[in-house]
Amino acid sequence: MTDALFIYVPPILIIAGTLGNFMSFLIMRSKEFRNTPSSFIYSVLAITDTAVLYTGLLRYWLVEVWDYDPRLDSDAACKIHLFVTYLIGHLSACYLMLLTIERVISVFFPMHCKTLCSKKRMVIAVVIATLVETAFNSIFF
Template sequence: MSDDIIQRLPAISLQLNRIVPIFQIIFGTIGNILNILIFTRRSLRSNPCSIYFLASSINNLFVLYVATLTRLLSSGWKIDPSNSNIGLCKLRIFFVYSSTALIQWFMVLASIDRYLSSCQNARYRQISSLSTARKAIGLTILIIGLAHFHTFIWWSVDYIGAKTYCNIFIYDYEIAFQIFFLILTCAIPPILM
C-alpha cells in the first residue's frame, strides 16, 4: 500500500502544481485589486500606513505574476524560458526573491509607522508622514534591490544531464544564499514587527 502511494506522489504533486497556483493567482488578483481600490480612496490617501499597504498590494500583484505564474508554468506545465535563456534566468530570480522580500519589509514599515503615530512623544509622531512613507518605500526598494543584486552574478543556466536549468551551480554560494534569504526575509522582519 505505501509503495503505491509513493509511486503516485509525483503525479499528485504535478496536479497540485497545476491547480493550486491558479486559485492563488485568481483570488490573489481579486484581493490585491480590491486592496488597491480601498487604499487609493481619498479618505485613506492621507494616511501614511495606507501608503505602505498600497505599496504592499502592488508588490503582491507583481509577485503573483512574476513568481507564482512562472512557477505554475514551470512546475505544472514544463514551460520555462528561463531554463534556456541566461538573461531571463537572472531577471526572474532577481525579481522573485527581491519582490518576495519586499512583502515582509513593507509590513515592517507599516508596523513602524503605527508605532510612531501612536507615540506620546510629538517628535516621533511627526516622523509618521506621507513624505516619510514615500521615502521609506523608495529606500526599501533600493536596499532590497541592491541586497539581491548578487543573483545576477551567481545564478546561471547550465546543463544537468540532457536538460538546461536556471540554478545556482556553486555549492558554497547556494548555502550562503539560503542563509541570506532566511535572515533577510524570514528572521529580521518578524523581529522588527
C-alpha cells in the same frame, strides 16, 4: 493528489490574490484613505504582493502544467527572473516591516505619530527600502 494541487490551486490563488490586491489598492487610493501614511504602504504592498504571485507561483504552475520554465530560456532570463523574484519577495517583507514600525509608533508614541510617520516620510522610507533591496539583490547579476 500532489499533481492535482499544483495544477488546480495556483490559478485560483493567482486570480483571487490579484482581485483581492486590486480591491485593496483601490480602497487605499480612495478619497477617505488617500492621505493617511499607512495607505501608501498598503497600496505599494498590494502591488508587490501581486507581483510575488506572478513571479513566483506562476512560474511553478507553468513548469507543472506546460513544462515550461522561463528561467531556461537564456542565462539573462534566468538571472533577471531570479533577481525580480527575490527582490519582490524581499520588498514585500520590507514594506510589512515599515507598516509594523508605523503601527508601533502610533501605539507607543501617539502624540508624535503625525510628525514621525507623515506621508512624505513613508514615501522616503519606501524609496530607501526599495533602493537598499535592489542593491542587495543585485548579487544575481
